[in-house]
Amino acid sequence: MAKFEKANSINEWMDQRLAVNTLKKVMQTEYWIPKDINFLWAMGMVLAATFGILLVSGIFLLMYYKPDVNLAFDSVNYTIMTEVGYGWLWRHIHGVAASLVFLIIYIHMFTGIYYGSYKKGRELIWLSGMLLFVTFSAEAFSGYMLPWGQMSYWAGMVITNLFSGGSLEAYGLVEWIRGDYVPGDAFLTRFFMLHVLLLPLAIIGLIVLHFGTLRIPHVNNQEGAEIDFEEAAELYKAGKVKESKVIPFSPVFLSKDIFVMGVYFILFFYLTFYHFQFAMDPVNFDPADGLKTPAHIYPEWYFLWSYEILRPFSKDLGLIAFGIAQVIFLALPFLDRSPNVAPASRRGLFHIWFWIMLIDMLVLTFMGKLPPQGIWNTIGLVAALTFFALWIALPIITKSEKKL
Amino acid sequence: MKELKIFGVVAFFTLFLYWGVEPFAHSQMHKHVEGHGFTYDGTADNAEAAARVALAKESGVKVKEAEATAAAKKTFWADVARISKLKGNATAGEAGFAMCAGCHMDGAPNMGGVIPPKLDNAGALYDKNYLIALIKNPAMASNVDHKYADPMMHPMGSVSTMFTDDQSIADVVAFLKAKKSAEMTNKEAFDQACGRCHAMRYAKTSQLGDTPKFKYKKDELSYQVKILEEQDLVKAYMGKLPPDLSMIIRARGEHFMETFVENPQGHLAGTPMPRVGVSKEGYEKVKAYLTEIGDPSKPAREAIGPWVILFFVVFSALAFLWKKEKWRGHH
Numbered sequence: 177m178a179k180f181e182k183a184n185s186i187n188e189w190m191d192q193r194l195a196v197n198t199l200k201k202v203m204q205t206e207y208w209i210p211k212d213i214n215f216l217w218a219m220g221m222v223l224a225a226t227f228g229i230l231l232v233s234g235i236f237l238l239m240y241y242k243p244d245v246n247l248a249f250d251s252v253n254y255t256i257m258t259e260v261g262y263g264w265l266w267r268h269i270h271g272v273a274a275s276l277v278f279l280i281i282y283i284h285m286f287t288g289i290y291y292g293s294y295k296k297g298r299e300l301i302w303l304s305g306m307l308l309f310v311t312f313s314a315e316a317f318s319g320y321m322l323p324w325g326q327m328s329y330w331a332g333m334v335i336t337n338l339f340s341g342g343s344l345e346a347y348g349l350v351e352w353i354r355g356d357y358v359p360g361d362a363f364l365t366r367f368f369m370l371h372v373l374l375l376p377l378a379i380i381g382l383i384v385l386h387f388g389t390l391r392i393p394h395v396n397n398q399e400g401a402e403i404d405f406e407e408a409a410e411l412y413k414a415g416k417v418k419e420s421k422v423i424p425f426s427p428v429f430l431s432k433d434i435f436v437m438g439v440y441f442i443l444f445f446y447l448t449f450y451h452f453q454f455a456m457d458p459v460n461f462d463p464a465d466g467l468k469t470p471a472h473i474y475p476e477w478y479f480l481w482s483y484e485i486l487r488p489f490s491k492d493l494g495l496i497a498f499g500i501a502q503v504i505f506l507a508l509p510f511l512d513r514s515p516n517v518a519p520a521s522r523r524g525l526f527h528i529w530f531w532i533m534l535i536d537m538l539v540l541t542f543m544g545k546l547p548p549q550g551i552w553n554t555i556g557l558v559a560a561l562t563f564f565a566l567w568i569a570l571p572i573i574t575k576s577e578k579k580l
Numbered sequence: 581m582k583e584l585k586i587f588g589v590v591a592f593f594t595l596f597l598y599w600g601v602e603p604f605a606h607s608q609m610h611k612h613v614e615g616h617g618f619t620y621d622g623t624a625d626n627a628e629a630a631a632r633v634a635l636a637k638e639s640g641v642k643v644k645e646a647e648a649t650a651a652a653k654k655t656f657w658a659d660v661a662r663i664s665k666l667k668g669n670a671t672a673g674e675a676g677f678a679m680c681a682g683c684h685m686d687g688a689p690n691m692g693g694v695i696p697p698k699l700d701n702a703g704a705l706y707d708k709n710y711l712i713a714l715i716k717n718p719a720m721a722s723n724v725d726h727k728y729a730d731p732m733m734h735p736m737g738s739v740s741t742m743f744t745d746d747q748s749i750a751d752v753v754a755f756l757k758a759k760k761s762a763e764m765t766n767k768e769a770f771d772q773a774c775g776r777c778h779a780m781r782y783a784k785t786s787q788l789g790d791t792p793k794f795k796y797k798k799d800e801l802s803y804q805v806k807i808l809e810e811q812d813l814v815k816a817y818m819g820k821l822p823p824d825l826s827m828i829i830r831a832r833g834e835h836f837m838e839t840f841v842e843n844p845q846g847h848l849a850g851t852p853m854p855r856v857g858v859s860k861e862g863y864e865k866v867k868a869y870l871t872e873i874g875d876p877s878k879p880a881r882e883a884i885g886p887w888v889i890l891f892f893v894v895f896s897a898l899a900f901l902w903k904k905e906k907w908r909g910h911h
Contacts, residue, residue, distance in 0.1 A: 432903050
């Protein structure tokens with residue numbers, strides 16, 4: 177064992193055993209962030225905070241929720257909403273946070289795309305982020321099953337049916353996933369386990385990885401400028417904070433993050449108290465009924481764009497398109513052939529590509545909720561084709577991009 | 581300010597997204613039914629009948645029948661309007677009411693599908709024109725005449741043999757309005773208007789009313805059997821057991837509930853649910869009760885909400901000052 181001196185303070189005692197001073201330096205006071213950033217750079221911490229809220233509210237709900245097809249609906253809508261003190265508050269917080277977390281994820285993603293934060297050296301940041309998106313999606317879907325209302329049941333039916341693989345007719349696989357011919361008790365308890373244990377574990381692990389991937393390439397900045405972080409850090413430490421191009425994570429970067437979070441929480445709690453309907457579909461307040469299909473079945477808003485890519489095509493083609501859409505964003509760092517790390521506004525054709533992509537995904541999202549009839553079908557088909565055309569065009573337009 | 585410009589762009593796309601998936605999508609997804617303020621003059625019924633005539637003419641099937649129904653409805657609601665203008669005599673109506681009390685009494689058994697409601701608050705709970713229409717022809721008034729080839733087959737069909745002239749109808753309605761308009765609680769309004777067909781398990785009521793507490797399991801079980809028997813009768817009458825209404829206020833929008841209760845056929849053509857004819861004040865009480873049971877956190881939300889938001893406004897202001905302090909000299 178190493179030799180330990182007598183410590184003169186708690187901090188010193190801790191430092192001898194856990195190197196807390198070094199940890200604090202490495203993770204906070206000497207973790208350097210570029211100075212040239214805007215409030216969009218706070219979205220990561222906003223996401224972390226929202227995930228924290230989901231975790232805490234989820235723990236409270238977990239104490240009273242009953243994963244059983246006969247009890248689930250009433251445990252949520254009666255026990256939690258009526259009998260548990262502030263149960264309604266935890267539930268509304270959980271519901272609103274589950275929806276808002278996707279809004280922030282999309283803002284975070286499009287910020288990354290706009291500023292080229294997935295480029296050479298930063299591919300793993302993008303990939304781990306996209307894996308987080310996928311696990312959050314699975315987490316959202318499994319959570320949506322738990323109240324066991326009409327939308328839970330029918331969304332569960334529709335999504336698990338996708339695994340039959342169209343013309344492959346792999347109904348055995350679908351039954352294997354459900355543990356039954358239709359969504360039932362085994363289905364509910366499985367998704368309950370996924371929602372409260374396996375997927376949150378995976379998410380926490382991926383968040384750690386996502387933070388880790390930032391360390392070496394560092395966070396991007398508004399101009400995509402390459403910064404000599406060591407030199408800039410020396411300048412900062414020498415007191416030339418004005419000349420230095422970096423700031424420490426704590427307290428300088430964090431002070432701005434906390435302010436942005438404060439503003440975000442005003443919106444968050446406004447929605448929680450006065451406008452939660454958008455995050456808690458009325459149809460799901462009808463108990464699950466396998467004999468009564470709702471007039472409209474649609475996913476939550478954050479899945480609508482990929483749902484609309486599935487819908488306008490024939491069965492098999494739709495499934496393939498849907499499958500590609502789920503993973504295509506992972507390939508972004510490799511399909512963008514331009515060496516430029518710069519905001520889209522300085523990248524010529526890519527600038528146009530970015531805005532068309534954003535608007536196209538909005539159009540897909542709108543069409544995904546509307547009933548598939550008449551003009552909506554045509555618009556949906558055009559938007560879905562545009563989506564793929566954009567991905568095919570991406571390597572071509574970025575290859576010919578002028579070097580800045 | 582570049583940051584404000586960026587914030588503007590993000591806010592614009594967020595609001596646009598919200599508009600597209602919420603107000604716009606819902607306006608396209610649901611049939612719009614206009615409300616008519618809980619007045620009953622047959623406008624909706626006549627319009628529905630006219631639409632059915634047009635449909636029949638298009639397909640060439642049962643045109644005569646559709647035309648006959650439309651004509652009958654027109655005459656019926658014109659009669660109702662005429663009776664409504666007669667001056668009713670409450671004293672004379674009291675004698676007529678004695679006939680009603682033969683079925684409408686405390687502890688009445690199920691008759692032809694439902695338990696006849698008590699009428700202690702009928703004058704306040706139901707609209708005047710509706711009461712007139714109901715006494716004249718219950719099937720037509722509740723807009724479920726399509727279920728009965730012979731109006732006498734309606735559980736309350738025999739009423740037409742009790743009140744045969746317009747004045748007697750005007751009198752008994754005047755009596756109900758004058759003497760049977762006692763103040764009622766929200767729960768009483770719900771029990772009388774909805775509770776005879778719809779259970780509400782979160783309020784521990786069934787089609788038989790409030791479920792009592794029992795000392796012995798045996799008594800509890802035999803009461804459960806009574807509920808099941810009553811539900812079977814309602815089921816036989818309605819075709820299916822009407823849904824439990826515990827969460828209905830959150831499962832349907834306010835506008836849907838209002839327009840559906842006014843005229844169920846408007847949203848669900850062919851539904852066996854009768855129009856119950858509640859007055860505006862009567863419906864307000866029913867709605868208050870549905871909210872109390874289905875959305876009990878509403879008062880708490882409204883009480884706490886402003887404080888939580890205020891907290892974060894102050895939090896943001898302090899955070900802004902802290903940020904300013906930390907970034908001083910950095911630019």
